[in-house]
Amino acid sequence: MVTTERQTEQRSMMAHFMRRAGFGVTQRELDELEKLDYEDVVDSVLDPGLSNHLSDELVLRYHTEVHEQRAGPWSAKQWLYRMVTTDTPIVEKIALFWHGIFATGYAKTNQARALSVQIDMFRRFGLGKFDILLEELAKDPAMIIWLDNQDNHNGAINENFGREILELFSMGIGNYTEEDIKECSRAFTGWTLKNAEYMSVRAMKDSIWPYGRISWHYEYRENDHDGGQKSFLGETGEFNGDDIIRIISKQEAAAEFISRHLYDFFVADEVPVPQWPYTPARDPEAIRILSDTYLNEDHNITEMLRVLFKSEFFKNSRFERVKCPAEYVAGCLRTSDVISRPTLLMNEAVNVMEYMGQTLLNPPSVEGWHEGKEWINSGSIVERVNFAYDVWQNSDSPEVIDITDRMASDEALDAASVVEACLDFMGPLVFTEDTTKKAIIEHVSKGGTIKFGEKSTAVRELAEKRISEVLALIASSKEYQRG
């Protein structure tokens, strides 16, 4: 297993990119990626085309509870299958990104189908022009109910959506006035649900049980729309919602806001969003580069990501983010290659994500989750370590077998060489503190050197078992909590 330093760096870079643009890759995938030019790989990942993944029909056949898409956790399970099995992980990653910002939850919508429809909308529009995404969001039935826009009427505005589209979805606090919020809300009057009154009453009382959940649809009601003149961010006109979005989207504040979010999610943890107006960006130059791209490239998210992934600041950001539970769980399952068909393991996986603090499709509030180091507390760390340990400690997983085959030689390997090699396979991870690596090496040494023997012999099986334990211990480290 002789590799040149350049190859190792190339492999490390690809692994880093695929952790951020997706949920990590197996060694076999890395073998292929390593042969390619980095920038070509970025371009091809950002042009996903049609997705292949474990088919929804198969998932539904096995997990019958997912069928009606009634409850949040059931539909979240279907999403987790996508994250783990898709061949276009950037699509799921960008959906997860927007889900954290346009955080819409089951707690209020009371039906999961509308939320799954919203996630699907993120898949279709999340990599395109921001204006279009924002317009789709304003017409999204789950969002309308979530922020009460069905109660936003001509002559009697409800400011919930009008406020959050400015504060949480596009520019951030301090870039508009209370008057702008009112004018913005007026512009979105009439953007409602078909049959909104009926739907909201039904959802609130939950009395549609046992008749199943009704599909929701957007409807524009001209007669409930305030078509009067409005002043918004210094412009005046008889603005409708789409005009407002056009004005928002061309603001420098929007460019910076989106850039900082992209940086936070794809590069390195920022301080929590509420502190942004008062705390400078971690890397102001990076934000400037991304903002310029936004403004010069027609507000296109893919173009921003292209610049981001090819930048030096991205390449130097390895392990600068605490993995969110979805990344953590999907990452463990994907890189260990244990999911090839529907399995009961996914019930536990989706529950454990919740125990770690992230219930997909049900964020705690419209502000989304508190990310970064906020994911870590004395309860969640136990769940994270136990889950990763159990996934990696399974010596039957295809990836453990593959890694063992890659290490196999006629010579027995000592503990230190095994741990070094496993660290490479798991990241490559670098333990900055000697104690960490020493602790694992000492533990492994107790079992003596590792012998490999021929494939499918008892000797090889023992090697697989011992290597799975090394991988599981590395997965329990604090370094593995970040990606």
Added chain:
Amino acid sequence: MLETKQKKLVVLQLSGGNDALNTVIPYNDESYYDNRPQVHIDPEKALKLDSELAMNPSMTAIKRLWDEGKVAVINGIGYPEPNRSHFRSMDIWHTAEPTKVLTEGWIARTIRELDPKGENVLGGINFGRGLPRAMASSGVPVASVGDLDTYGLFPSVKNDSDRNDILNVFSQMYGTGAGRDMVSEFLSQTGEDALVGADILSEAPAKYSSSIEYAANPLAKSLRDAARVMFADVGTRFFYTQHGSFDTHGGELPVHSKLWEDVSTAVGDFTDDVREHGYGESTALLIFSEFGRRIKDNGSGTDHGSGGVAFLIGDSVKGGLYGQYPSLKEKDQLNGDLYANNDFRSVYTNILEDWFEVDPVPIVNGSFEKFDIFEN
């Protein structure tokens, strides 16, 4: 016996929306039977509290405690403009805030008040997995114990000596090192907290002995776990657990009855255990649900409603009926639901001010008229 122990609260959440009308039953009210042609309790079997109200027949153990004067029944409890979504309404109870969406829990805020530096890693423990929002807040260390006997890191490693080896590796991996940055240090600290918490908890089962045999249901198991931790005196002030699902849209009578049998026997056993170990006067138990159910039945069950019932149980509790029982008359209803005339934050206020002796206002987000449920 004079107890000098720290006061503790056990919170038992009835998840899914408990049907208050079939829990504390207005058995002499004709309109109860008019609204509940199918889903009502036989008045002959109900356990009478007075000439108007009776407990569900399956609540025998709680009725025994009531007869001893140790059960406070808080009728008509809720909050203004009730929300009938399970999740939202539960969040409202957990954050003590019905209008704004908050993410920080009332218990977490209390723990911070009682232990500002977070010196005790076990100030609050949830028995069950995950963290109820009530206990969640950044920087407040709390634990979630699914099963006390296997709690902690690496429970899947069955061999004790192997597990100890691996815990030892974990301890070194998270052990105090400068770390490469603040996040790394934070991870170290949190990993150590978790390890310390697990270590302390792992000793609790061996210290425990009791003559009480708990009923065989999951809630009884959780409350027994809580008792074992409590008697190990590790400084935990809040014990949290839940039982359910009380979401009885269909087939309510047998389901609801079984659920309350579980709750009642578990609470009875727990109370006996707590008394046997001398923790009776320092322990209070709060039982609540996110909402009650509709006044009219739907033929076999009941749909989401408002106006619930809560209980506060313990040897320091002044037993009796608190709050007016909501009227079932059509003119007094709230869109077909019971009108909640008692705010749940009045109960929290009572607990915070008189039991934990902390300022309730910042924790429950305002001043509320409080009940006077505790002795002294």
